[in-house]
Amino acid sequence: MTTALSRSRRARGLGSIQTKLLLMLLLASIVSTAVVGFFGYRSGTDALEDATYARLQEVGNDRRNEVQDFIDREKSAVLLDSRGAAVQASKAFNAAFEDLGTSRTTARQRGALETFYTDTFVPELERTRGQEYEAAAFVPSTAARTYLQANYTRFSGDADTSVRRDDAGDGSAWTEANRTYNPYFRSVVTELGLDDVVMLDNDGNVVYTTRKRADLGSNVARDEYRGGGLQQVYDAAIESNSSGFVSVGDFEHYLPAYGAPTMFIASPIGTADDLTGVLVYELSVEKLNTVLTGNKTPGVYEGLGRSGEAYLVGEDGTLRTDSRELFENPEGFASKAVATGTRPDVAERIVETRQTMLALKDKSAPAREASLGRSGTMRAPDYLGHDVLASYQPAKIEGLDWTLVTKISAREALGPVSDFARNLLFATAAVILLICAASVLMARVFTVPLNRLLEGVRAVAGGRLGAQVDAGRRHDEFGDLGVAFNDMSSSLRTKQELIEAQRAENDRILSGLMPPPVVQRYRGGETDISAEHDDVSVVYAEVEGFDQFTGRHSASESLTLLNALSRGFDDAARAAGIEKVRSVGTGYVASSGLVVQRVDHARRVVDFALGVADMVQRFNSQHGSRLVVRAGINSGAVRSGLVGRSDVVYNLWGDAVDLAYRVRTVAGQPGIYVTDEVKQRLTGGYEFTRTGTLTESDSAVPVWRLRGGGDP
Template sequence: MLLGVSLVSSVIVGVIGFVSGRESLRAAAVDQLTTIRELRTGELERVFGGVQTGVTLDSRNLSAQNASIALNAAFEEAQSRPLSEAQRAELEAYYVDEFNAALSDRAGGTYAASAFIPESTAGQYLQYQYTSKAYRFPGGELDFDTALDAGDAGDGSPWSAARARYHDYFQRIIDASGYDDVLMLDTEGNVVYAAYSGPDLGMNVMTGPFKDSGLAQAYRDVMATNSVNALATTDYERYIPSLNVPAIWVVSPVGNSERITGALAVQIPIDIINDVLTGDERWKEQGLGDTGEVYIVGSDDLMRSTSRLLVEDPEAYAKLAVANGTPSDLVEREVEVGGTVLLQPVTTDSVRLAQQGKSGTTISRGYLGRDNITAYTPVDIDGLNWVAVARIDTEEAFAPVADFTRNLVISTLAILLAVSVLSMLLAQVFTRPVRRLSDAVRRVAGGDLTVQVPAGARDEFGDLGNAFNDMSSSLRIKQELIEQQRVENERLLHTLMPEAVAKRYQDGEETIAEVHQDVSVIFAELIGFDDFTESLSSDDEIAQLNALMRGFDEAAERTGVEKVRTLHGGYLASSGLIVPRVDNVRRAVEFATELRTVIERFNASNEASVELRAGIATGTVTSGLVGRTSLAYDLWGDAVNLAYRVRSVDGRPGIYVSQAVKDRLQDGVRIVSAGRIETAEGSETVWRVE
């Protein structure tokens, strides 16, 4: 006894400690991930807010206004500087040999020599003087320093003079903020200045090859407001002048309260977003362990940031991405460019919930096919429909739970071992008086009920001796057998009828019947079961029927429905009979729907075509015991009869309900008229649950 109590106590304490500790550790992991999500998302929103504010201020200051006026006038003057045939050929050669070749290597495809040459004379002139000379690709890669630091072309044009005056101002903006590019546009959509003198210099975003770009739309939006306070931010899109690299643009009008002279457009680099989300690629120091990350997804379900695993282990990333369904050519492209922006699709539950405007946490499969804990939320940045997801592999996140469990099991086993050894030692002391009873017990077991044992000392063992003298072991055994039989009989009786009815029957009542008001009755019939079991043996047939009935019983337990009796091809149940329920109609319909699901699973597992035809009615019923020698608990009354009749109103499988049931159903249940039947009160419509 002492050993048993000690062992049980130790186990109970261990179980309680395990449950409490496990839940605490799991909650801590989720809370930490949620905190990281909020920190990274908040930082991203602050960074973008700062960029947007900075662009607005930069576009309104005097330097930008003066630069816009000077560059606009210089661009207009350059319209009178047409290229010679030799210069035109040289510009086309630049595109063929330099830009188009680099673009094809980066993005694929082929491009005509004149595809990106501006239509305007001024645009062609500026591209010849600056783009073809500064925007070069030694070794196939753009020389950013050469492009940004390019000096005066020495052509003596007003545009070169304006550029020489204001280029340093824009260059300082790029150096201070880390922008990829800065453009100045006039009021007609001409790019009158580009910091890197790329192929967008001199282009017209309203009519040129970039007229359908996000940059062009952002320009139209801000210029349409006619307000210097306007601001537009584009989502990522591939930008050809940057060799098809994804680009974000922030655009704001340039001018003052009196007039607007153009617009300032700033290209935001991918690194700004990645640095915020990765903490400069210090995931582990940010609390994300070995597998965690925070990533951004757009409304098109494509990533707007770079996957951590692609950065740390491209080979492992490629294997997991392909295994999870990402096309292999797309994965090869991601590995080649070293990024997943506008490439990797993410259609996880977390992304879907966040796109619905929800924030929360979940455990689900991630975009690489591994089980993740995720914390998701929409991102609040003007102009961008993004969501943020912080994730970490469940295996890593719950590793402390596994360690805790292992240590707890070891500790509990050690305690159990110590208690067992101590109990054995104490047992040697405590059981000495008991051994004196051993011979007497064996003699009583042999039928000698006159045996007596010395009373001994006046302690517990003395009391035990006195008790033994007053009781024979054979009588105890008989009593135990009688009690066991009584319990078994009572258990069997409860399987045949409800506990309250069984008690009345045990108390001696012979006629037991009870009227119940407001009870829903379900009569379910199996269609096609005999055809399915026609080729089966009797044992297999009853095994399949029992499998279905077990599913029905489990459905009844889940929905709070009382089983009345089971037939070979049917099932009678009620809701609100034993336990009155105000929602008995809803439970009855849910139960019938559950039966349909059970049958569908049965059909799928056994390649069967069994169908359900169920009738549901509500009203007054009578329950009670039928018969004397062979007792049966049954249910009868108008509601039972009506449930039996409505199920076969049109002969098709389905769930059919009476008018009374239909009247009490909630709007969420879709029902249609199935026919009419005649009742004692007249004709009644029968409804079918879809």
């Protein structure tokens, strides 16, 4: 017998409840966990991408605004100085420079100047530009330029010395002017973070610079630096012939600044009647880099994590700022730049000079889209081939065709999703082990009928009223319990359907009495509902002549006609996009801007009144009646709320409402009448006729009649 029982148990094998339940739960757990994990991973990735894009757009907008503000501040400053401190300085330097036209320099001074260009200027220029230059091409030939550079420029190899050199001790008028005005412009350079301040006379001569570099005394139209950004902003300023004009030039490799990227902002000096030259601010990339990091500590990019950055791209496709990775990983920068299309010599010079401005081209998709004037977000490789999430947009700076790209590495942005996937694997393994143990216990306690009942109960609890379970053909307690459950579920479904039908009817009735937001609050239990609205347009519209017209009709026919008018009012309100407040007989009160704030609420209400007039005319044509419309419209502050306890009515009140009601009666004849407030809010396309005046709070309110409201 024991042997037979053992064989019976072995025969059951996989058919036992415990085994089936175990396999079922394992399969369900694995599949459900995999499905949930997959969709969780996808939704998490999408959510993180959306959040990152939103953050990038926010940071990008902030940086764009900060760059715009920075350029605007520099423009305002140069404009202010060109009308202020630079006026007398320009006259003094112009006169002094002209006097130097016959000046002489010693052979020793000329030799020292040539040594400066040979030993200091050209080597540094070749280092930064990666090209060869002849020193003789830069040595000045004119008397004034030679004199100034011999006394000042040859000391400019030390930036601190050159900018602080107020007096060369030569006793010239130029030195006297420099001693007077150089301290002020030196402070301007320091306070505004400029690279230099330059003044030119009306002939294009550089008569003054704060740093006394190689462009001092040169002529932007004739000498070796002609054709560059300095000449462009100078020519624009001179041609404007206006003291309030400011011209802006893009960054370029400016040779007198040892080839450093330099941007020029210029404004004519003096007044409209007496322009003496042009004042130029030279901006360097360092200040712009600081702005794009969020004006924080250099190298710290606010709001962009460990890998993000915001950078500018010029019209030529090269960066207008310096790359974050160049400073954080210079060793790997060159190889990545070469891999994305940069020439090896250019990449090496970028690393050597620690500057990507005007050197590194951005061929990425975000930069390309932004250059076409588009704004948006995308996931794409950046200028070094990194997988990034990026937002892009035009920089919108007058005179500069720049675009702004804000990016962060996809690995950093989506890091939490990877952590989630790893944790999900561990959780899945733990869940499977728990289910194995739980299934053994559950199989010993519950039976199949009870599980069916449990499933039915859960279905009802989850909202599936009317759910049925298979009671089977059992005649025991489980069978009776199944039948009783099915009866209960059917009864619940029937009651729920009745409740939902009654609720739908109540909602329909309430929606006809008050706006949807008020309905929601009223259904939530609120009874004292009121609100104040600062800017709303209200219309009182009434159809006159209906009683006389329906006097020969039966009550049923009159009701049918009245319903037709009421539907016409509602159709006109929906077409104009305004909210119905209430209707009484042939009268209708509606508003715009009450529930949904709108800037064109006056226009919408006027369009509604015109729609009602058209509807009445069609009604007259169909039924042979002579109904007319009298409507009053006003805009202003109103109050709204529920009035009454047992019979609740939604109503509007206030001076604006009262005035809308009164303007209907000014002319004593049908039509659409508006207050002056409404008329002023409307643009073209409407014609009005002055019909009278109302007195409101001791002031006269003009009343206008709108043409088209049923006029012949």
